[in-house]
Amino acid sequence: MNNDKNNFVLFAVFAALILFGWPYITRTFFPAANPPVTKIEGGKTKAIANPSADPTAYSPAAIRDRNVVLAEAPRVRIETPTLKGSINLRGPRIDDLILTKYDETIAKDSAPIRLLSPSGTQDAYFAGFGWRGAGSFAPPAADAVWQASGTVLTPSSPVTLTASNATGQRFAIRIAVDQNYMFTVTQTVANAGTTAVPVAPYSFVNRTGVSKDPDSWTIHTGPMASHGGAADYGINFKDIDKAPANLMSKGGWYGFVDKYWLTAAIPDQGSDVTAQFRAGANKSYQADYTVAAKPLAPGAAITTTARFFAGAKEVNLLDNYEDRFGITHFGKAIDWGWFEIIEKPIFKYLDWLFRMIGNFGVAIILLTFTVRLIMFPIAQKQFASMASMRAIQPKLKTLQEKYKDDKPRLQQEMMALYKTEKVNPLAGCAPTLLQIPIFYALYKVLMLTIEMRHQPFVAWIKDLSAPDPLTPVNLFGLLAFTPPHFIAIGVVPILLGISMYFQFKLNPAPMDDTQKQIFGLMPWVLMFVMAPFAVGLQVYWITSNLLTIAQQQWLYSRHPALKTAPAK
Template sequence: MDDKRNLIAAILLSVAILLGWNFVAEKFFPTPAKPDVTKTVAGTGGAPAATPAAQGQPSALPTPGAPAAASAPAAIRPIETVLREGQRIPIETPALSGSINLVGARIDDITLTKYRQTIQKDSPPVRLFAPGGTAAAYFASIGWSAQGVQVPGPNTVWTATGAKLTPTTPVTLSWANGAGQTFRIEYSIDANYLITAKQTIANTGTAPISASSFALIDRLGKPTDPHEKDSWTIHIGPTGYLGGKSVFDVDYDDVEEAPNRAVRYNSAGWLGFTDKYWLAAIVPAKGERVTAAISSPAANNYQTLFARDFRQVAPGTQVTTNSRIFAGAKEVSILSKYQDDQGITRLSNAIDWGWFEFFEVPIFKLLDWLFRQVGNFGVAIMILTLIIRTLMFPIAQRQFGSMAQMRLVQPKMKALQERYKDDKPKMQQELMKLYKDEKINPLAGCLPIVLQIPIFYALYKVLMLTIEMRHQPFILWIKDLSAPDPLHILNLFGLLPFTPPSLLSIGILALILGITMWLQFRLNPQSTDPVQQQVFKIMPWMFMFIMAPFAAGLLLYWITNNCLSIAQQQWMYRKFPELKTAIAK
């Protein structure tokens, strides 16, 4: 009767885990997006409410003498229409293209030419920045605040020297206020994603002036794609190295609910907005003292800003400051290079590795190195699994031997449990004596499983976070290892016109995972407890449902691991045939 009750309890628990997993996974292990749902603008999932973006003026750190923001656009217009208007200076590098708007001197047009919006070959490149007045307005702006003199504002039309901004040809913008002050911005760019703005204010007037320079990033709307939202494991939103630490705990809602709709910091290494794969950030000069803020000047509008202290500019002198703008993909090697060579403190933390960075980064570097050797990330994942299994081979051998020994002494254990069923302390004492006499470590079987948990989690983070894994194909129908298996059995692999719910989205990889896990359990020494036998029969198929929505690369890792475990078990039985015979008896 007790065995039946335990069996029913085990089945009910399995069902509860299966049904409740989706709720837990949405918060702690968000599944990657399907490969064909990337939106038009990086990090933007659609047109937000028609609230105009701020016009490139600082709102979080108001300063005396700052000009008023320009009037809001009358209506949201297509990006192509806005880009055709006015005067622009083209930007062209091996990694990105776009333009600088001479109205306001804004960098408001950036597309990342190395990355496509979807896995389709004719898919357009990912757009990061878009001009004001569009549904996904997102741009960088630099400027000045001054006391008692006119400074350039969002509607200022600048004069350009230079036809195109490239890694070898800088562009200088200039404007004079007619009262003796001239303002210049010299833009330069490297071959990747870093733009440097050299800001100069020259005072040719008769009296000293007090001025401050600033840099900001302005963004309209927040991501609406569920896979581009902040979660427990992946931070998306405002970020930076602020107040002496990397900031991952401030999201868009926090900024809107803060006093005066702003979160202020007394120092900044860099700050900006991060999406899963993209980053826009402003960076002061190395070692420079600035104050910073993350703010929401209006509903659905967000800014990150740093500003310098006011300085006196005497007649006949000039003051120059340097600001940097990162606008691009969060490539691990590029972020690390800027961190080391440019002195941008902890820029690599724009990738939210979390607490286990010390373990995840080596896994990524090994996987990336393997990819560069074999040219296929799927094969690289399989080789990585083989390396991990090889390193863990002695531990796995001990696990298998311990499990076999436990099965061999099951009759003695059941006899002890029956003899001392009314005296639990005495039963535990006798069981420990039995383990000692038989030289059995009851915890040895758990060690490989415990060691697999951080490896699996590290691979999960690598596949979810690193752009190097984005849109990487394997073979046949697997076109993106960072996305779930696109073929679902329930809709006959896409022949039926519907998408199954995530709980029932069983793909071919998930089915193979269930089968290999079932085979692995079949080869394990069988338990004499009927309840455990039933649980082990259910577990492979329960995991098949749980793992189905995960990235295809994770399923490939687990399948390869199961196959290697099966091969190891077969080898053990062939090397020690008496072990299998003893267990059978």
Template structure:
């Protein structure tokens, strides 16, 4: 088998493995969520906690966020990385902006708004409350009292409300230096009889502005159930389940909604097994979705107090922050980033990039440095590959004779070729190893550049202002001089063009396949990949271009170490030239 043919086969096989794996796993091992035992889908609505503007359907008139914020009394939130407010009507956390992340590259761009009030186009809020039996519980229109005006890491805020019989409900909110809000829910039974209560928490959002759920990157409902991260359900699945919902019982680690870069999640109280917590994802209409955690019913005696502590994460999916929370006890919290099948490789790659960035100060230069590190580690393998290529090239004349001798007996031809490989100690598959090693590296880097919020809006040099976005310059519109945006298919940036050229040069340095079909395939492959790479992140294009340049340099050096390969290539080139001249002379004679 020709070395180049192995390359092509390796690419196709790896593509099937990489891109078909997730589909296959979803087909053969579909999710089988459990029903919440003893909790009907309508119970939460009947409790009143989930009765909110836009729960069942979006209001006919969408209010601006500013108007919605001005319609109620609020407790301000002012923390190092977030700012916003808590709505005293319903005790909702429905106003939160991320100070360190902006909407666009413009330095004056507003910060990312993660949470918004109900009835706005970006509706997304969290709420904590209770279900009750024989006790009046607070509703979504309940107006709470606050003991302070601003929630900061140094000053927790307690909201309180008492029902008509004097039983008191308290929610103490505290916030840390990152994105975690803790809600301590207390029920004080000042009545004369026992009362049954169930603390709960919910996240309600519209998916109208949600990121698209892609087959390589999950966006939508997410959580950890039964000690496993669950990416199996998207918004369509929940919409199909409707108000009954998709439910999980026992050992709920956390539950919420994810976008590519952002996460809102409820984390139940820290228990050994969380057997008393149930989770549910439900749909209200076509665009409103809700994630819920519900605790077991607790009987609270007269004069007694019952307290439950839950947490709300609302922020950016920064790897180091998520891993810190995971180390603090939140199960598999770093899995909120959908690293996929190659997470064992993607996560270390991210940490290497992040470490290089801290020393270099530029993610583009960090990517280049990582290319040198990876190519250096793979250099011994590259040497073996070239040795194998030299062996294969040396036996090409013998292989050609076998092919001509047994051209009408393919089975015999294959047997003789295999015998030749054994005799000459040549391995036609040895050249595939570097390709197979490069594929997980490439795919892992794709995931890192696509998912890592740390790469978002990070510049390189010159026209590359965002390494997580495609190369913006294209010769189609004279690099922006002509004021029009070309179709995506034709919007080929400078970096993809460099990728195509360097890959073409790389193929030119390699021995050409004997098979004319393979020659044609490899002659057009660089230009096809140029188009394929155009929509990818500029950081990935940069990695591939630099890797190709280093490969060319390695090939030049290794050819100098294996002169027999170069000599053989020169002989074959001469033979091809003579064959071409002969055919031209025959054609001229016939003409």
């Protein structure tokens, strides 16, 4: 009896550690879902405004209005199906870019995502192109104003920017853009001077401030590169605050990743480059590369082609660019991690279901049906094993009493009993163990892929990649206070706890009273653990629990010994 009490106390302590320590664990290893895009006030669903959509929010006094900065230099407009913005002819720089397909929030009047902003504005973020000066070779200065061949850059009308220097070199940068987010930049130097000059093209991406998305063990955000034939997730803002990161490679790409957005300077994949990540003043960070210098003789010209990506990390699009242009590991800008072999097929299947049905929540439910259908034969073996284990419980109890003071002998006799009765005590764990990688893969898909961002389900659930905003703690918004995150358990997590409770009730009751108490508390502990995660994960788990209950009822009819109390 004392042992039972001690076991229960240990479980209670363990459960408390989970409840109070879980927020720290999730922040470190499993970032919670995206911040809720809605809240419940007065029993109604309202979109939450994003402060970053307001250019004056949290702006230091030295930061100027974006429209003022944009008017300070001549510009070429950018107009594509997915992008709007402009090229700054001083530099030149691509420093003004809006992603027209994606909004800050789900509100109808939400501003679109602004990815790039010129230097001197809030969250400055821009890219530039040029040549390194060496010896007598002097490319146009960083503040030089270039001449443009047109006023608008579209997928069907590239723009060429030109400039010259005092020693006879003429410079041209031809910028083209496709229907999505890839710019092709062709840099040409023609030498009309009297001596050879060393030509070393470069490109850079510069941003102010670190990523607003946390960098975690499972999802990398911040500086990222592909070099030496591998994707490098090991560079972060804190590291380059201490010292620059210097890289040498053939081709590759260098830039910054957020959860959903990417900027990448991409040299010709056959060129030898020297790249670096470095920190500057006022929390600015830069990724840049320089192509190995080549001598340019008088009367000759050198042309190099590079690319610049600025846009959304759409899975199929990144993979297409990787294959089409041979960009090494470009698809790994999405941090799939070790489970990519499972995550990508799940994404492809979910994406296909969503396109067929039009509701991502229903797609998750159908994914659950598919997983359970595939695992049905394994579940049958699990229940058969559980029935056999229940039938030999009296014999196990006898052995435990007989050899309670001789643990090695007890283990030996139990293994002999399993062999005689042809029972595998681990067989019942197989479905649960097989679902763990699938569940984790779905977590990564919901967290990483922009295709799942802001996808609604039903009623108040406006974003399946965010936590449930509806909680009874404040009477669904009728009380004018926001409950602490720890106790703001949403309706969907509560339904998850209820479904787990009934599933556990259908399982064979343990013979040990302490185990019964532990299993009775487990659903409610897991309800708190799962509350901060994406609603889509909870929908998957609830559906899985309901299917398990139905499957258990059907399999009980085939294995009545599982419900029958074991003979004594």
